[in-house]
Amino acid sequence: MQTSTKPLLSVRNLRTSFFQDEGTTKAVDGASFDVSPGKTLGIVGESGCGKSVTAQSILRIVDRPGRIVGGEILLTREDGSQTDLVKLEASGAEMRSIRGGDIGLVFQEPMTSFSPVHTIGAQLVEAVLLHNEVTPKEARRRGIEALRSVGIPKPERRIDEYSFELSGGLRQRAMIAVALSCDPRLLIADEPTTALDVTTQAQILDLLRKIQQERGMAVMLITHNLGVIAEMADDVVVMYLGRVVEQGSVDDIFHDPKHPYTKALLQSIPSIDSAPRVKLPTISGSIPHPFNRPPGCPFHPRCAAFIPGRCDAAEPALKAVGDGRQVSCFLYE
Amino acid sequence: MTNGANAGSGADRAPLLEVKGLKKYFPIRRGFLQKIVGQVKAVDDVSFVVHHGETLSLVGESGCGKTTTARCILRAITPTAGQVLLADEGEILDVATLPKHRLRGLRRQMQMIFQDPFSSLNPRMTLADIVGEPLLVHGVGNVTERTDRVVELLRLVGLRPEYMQRYPHAFSGGQRQRIGIARALALNPRLVVADEPVSALDVSVQAQILNLLLELQDRLGLTYLFVAHDLSVVKHISERVAVMYVGRIVETAPTEALFGSPRHPYTEALLSAVPKPDPRLRSERIVLQGEVADPANTPPGCHFHPRCMYAQAVCKEKAPALEEIAPEHFVSCHRARELSLRGVDIPVAGGV
Numbered sequence: 001m002q003t004s005t006k007p008l009l010s011v012r013n014l015r016t017s018f019f020q021d022e023g024t025t026k027a028v029d030g031a032s033f034d035v036s037p038g039k040t041l042g043i044v045g046e047s048g049c050g051k052s053v054t055a056q057s058i059l060r061i062v063d064r065p066g067r068i069v070g071g072e073i074l075l076t077r078e079d080g081s082q083t084d085l086v087k088l089e090a091s092g093a094e095m096r097s098i099r100g101g102d103i104g105l106v107f108q109e110p111m112t113s114f115s116p117v118h119t120i121g122a123q124l125v126e127a128v129l130l131h132n133e134v135t136p137k138e139a140r141r142r143g144i145e146a147l148r149s150v151g152i153p154k155p156e157r158r159i160d161e162y163s164f165e166l167s168g169g170l171r172q173r174a175m176i177a178v179a180l181s182c183d184p185r186l187l188i189a190d191e192p193t194t195a196l197d198v199t200t201q202a203q204i205l206d207l208l209r210k211i212q213q214e215r216g217m218a219v220m221l222i223t224h225n226l227g228v229i230a231e232m233a234d235d236v237v238v239m240y241l242g243r244v245v246e247q248g249s250v251d252d253i254f255h256d257p258k259h260p261y262t263k264a265l266l267q268s269i270p271s272i273d274s275a276p277r278v279k280l281p282t283i284s285g286s287i288p289h290p291f292n293r294p295p296g297c298p299f300h301p302r303c304a305a306f307i308p309g310r311c312d313a314a315e316p317a318l319k320a321v322g323d324g325r326q327v328s329c330f331l332y333e
Numbered sequence: 334m335t336n337g338a339n340a341g342s343g344a345d346r347a348p349l350l351e352v353k354g355l356k357k358y359f360p361i362r363r364g365f366l367q368k369i370v371g372q373v374k375a376v377d378d379v380s381f382v383v384h385h386g387e388t389l390s391l392v393g394e395s396g397c398g399k400t401t402t403a404r405c406i407l408r409a410i411t412p413t414a415g416q417v418l419l420a421d422e423g424e425i426l427d428v429a430t431l432p433k434h435r436l437r438g439l440r441r442q443m444q445m446i447f448q449d450p451f452s453s454l455n456p457r458m459t460l461a462d463i464v465g466e467p468l469l470v471h472g473v474g475n476v477t478e479r480t481d482r483v484v485e486l487l488r489l490v491g492l493r494p495e496y497m498q499r500y501p502h503a504f505s506g507g508q509r510q511r512i513g514i515a516r517a518l519a520l521n522p523r524l525v526v527a528d529e530p531v532s533a534l535d536v537s538v539q540a541q542i543l544n545l546l547l548e549l550q551d552r553l554g555l556t557y558l559f560v561a562h563d564l565s566v567v568k569h570i571s572e573r574v575a576v577m578y579v580g581r582i583v584e585t586a587p588t589e590a591l592f593g594s595p596r597h598p599y600t601e602a603l604l605s606a607v608p609k610p611d612p613r614l615r616s617e618r619i620v621l622q623g624e625v626a627d628p629a630n631t632p633p634g635c636h637f638h639p640r641c642m643y644a645q646a647v648c649k650e651k652a653p654a655l656e657e658i659a660p661e662h663f664v665s666c667h668r669a670r671e672l673s674l675r676g677v678d679i680p681v682a683g684g685v
């Protein structure tokens with residue numbers, strides 16, 4: 001929960017499903033969380049838990065056959081008013097100005113987000129022109145500055161190169177430059193370092209941290225890597241099968257986890273500063289296929305604290321448990 | 334072969350595998366006539382030893398030559414130069430130059446586990462066929478004996494034998510990796526080369542597979558060459574670690590020594606770059622500048638010098654040799670003896 005400041009973005013009971021012949025995937029199934037201005041919210045969970053679809057829902061770029069089937073996504077505008085993004089036309093003028101304007105996006109594979117037939121510069125200039133009233137010459141100048149500001153060497157030359165000519169790390173920097181070119185108030189970064197090596201990851205995380213401090217921008221950092229979350233986030237949302245199982249400050253999540261899933265996940269990861277060759281505690285089973293979603297709490301078949309007749313009968317709601325914490329588990333009801 | 338007469342892990346054990354001066358260069362071809370215009374020095378003079386029953390991890394960033402090294406050791410590709418010496422019942426075989434007709438026998442000595450358990454399993458074969466295939470190919474036993482062996486292998490890796498007639502798509506990522514492990518163990522190999530075996534798995538499943546690998550090693554006395562880029566995983570599984578950078582080994586040491594007191598600046602930076610899953614341990618990290626060198630166009634001298642904050646004139650001119658600067662601790666750095674580098678704290682097993 002937030003203190004006095006109004007959240008920049010408030011997601012309430014978001015539900016997004018994919019309707020296919022074989023069945024319906026409830027990719028996001030009642031997720032709620034807030035992003036505070038100027039803070040980093042980490043969203044963590046294993047593959048398929050709905051992190052990317054949550055980001056796509058906020059930006060209204062969910063692929064067909066998926067669509068938002070319920071909930072609200074409230075964006076606080078610069079004048080203090082709130083807009084529910086769910087109610088906007090996905091390809092309408094207002095949503096287009098929010099996408100890449102108020103909210104910037106960086107994702108895992110910059111290769112697919114850049115066009116292979118246009119130079120980095122062409123795409124950067126286009127983004128600048130779309131959201132600012134400037135001459136093409138000025139847009140190019142700003143583009144070069146944007147590349148310089150994300151640490152790309154010789155930006156005057158790089159701007160005329162194609163994305164495939166850049167290394168993975170430089171490409172990710174270029175993508176961050178495009179996302180920042182319109183001065184977003186919220187940057188959504190979906191697995192921004194997952195495809196990178198650790199030393200390059202360290203460079204990109206450093207860059208994100210620096211940019212955020214300089215601009216006072218909010219960041220929604222999506223990753224499956226608990227180490228990245230521990231390094232970067234102020235607040236953390238833990239997701240499992242489309243639902244938020246737990247939310248809290250980064251220190252609470254790592255040092256006083258409440259949900260059995262969060263606890264088990266933290267214990268099961270080998271850490272660089274844990275003792276070698278000791279048996280790791282594990283979570284039994286594996287993540288179920290989305291068509292075979294368990295009834296009740298989606299984690300119950302793998303849960304060490306499973307209460308028969310309770311956890312498999314109804315879904316626990318996300319409830320406040322003390323200062324700024326929320327948990328969705330019958331143990332706390 | 335090198336004899337490790339020192340205290341510590343693996344030291345009292347005889348070498349099972351010794352890689353000496355291994356090189357693999359891939360030609361770069363251009364144009365209509367496919368003329369060779371250069372070479373990718375994917376593996377460039379790599380040497381290390383793996384002792385009986387231990388786990389040696391080969392760690393480094395993508396493109397540094399880990400998979401190429403593993404493929405040379407298994408003779409999936411033929412090395413450009415160097416020796417791959419395998420101890421085989423009193424005899425020492427050089428796998429690098431073994432004639433083709435003797436390669437099949439080699440499969441009974443060493444096997445590989447792959448990163449992506451899905452693409453490495455034939456989707457049209459049942460679980461029984463996949464795990465039993467190596468037995469069939471090597472003419473082991475009759476039909477009943479082979480079936481019994483498959484049942485035994487499935488139990489060994491924690492899969493239910495009732496699933497024998499199912500196809501790979503019916504299994505989760507973790508189960509598929511178990512299938513890959515069962516298949517690799519079918520012929521009772523002594524050396525298992527595992528190339529990023531948990532990289533594609535979810536975190537909650539990684540731990541299951543790492544535990545299984547440790548357990549199998551204990552039960553079967555296996556020797557592992559474990560290839561990975563994730564240092565936390567490497568730390569967890571290995572007795573000794575070899576760090577690679579652009580085709581070369583920069584440091585080899587017992588796990589505790591490598592993580593606790595690294596002696597190569599690249600190892601130090603790599604350890605510092607790993608995000609630790611504890612927000613109270615946020616600290617000043619070493620952020621390396623620039624990018625990993627291109628193995629098709631390597632810098633002169635030490636490959637790491639353009640990014641090294643400790644580099645001096647000599648580092649640009651001369652490639653350092655891999656030297657033993659402490660018992661079992663090999664480093665390839667001109668300044669290894671004078672630098673004092675930062676590692677990670679290692680708690681005692683069972684401690685808090």
Ligand SMILES: Nc1ncnc2c1ncn2[C@@H]1O[C@H](COP(=O)(O)OP(=O)(O)O)[C@@H](O)[C@H]1O
Pocket residue numbers: 018025026027028045046047048049050051052053054063064065066290
């Ligand atoms: N375009 C799509 N069509 C059908 N199903 C999809 C599509 N995109 C995502 N999904 C499904 O939605 C669920 C959530 O996916 P995603 O948000 O990508 O997970 P995460 O990013 O957490 O790994 C998964 O079960 C996934 O298979």
Ligand SMILES: Nc1ncnc2c1ncn2[C@@H]1O[C@H](COP(=O)(O)OP(=O)(O)O)[C@@H](O)[C@H]1O
Pocket residue numbers: 359360373374375393394395396397398399400401402628
């Ligand atoms: N068959 C090949 N032909 C040409 N270059 C190759 C081939 N296989 C690997 N390489 C190159 O060799 C280098 C090392 O690759 P690899 O051994 O796969 O690294 P790693 O497993 O450490 O990521 C890379 O630059 C890679 O592009």
Ligand SMILES: [Mg+2]
Pocket residue numbers: 051052053191
């Ligand atoms: Mg995703």
Ligand SMILES: [Mg+2]
Pocket residue numbers: 399400401
């Ligand atoms: Mg590899």
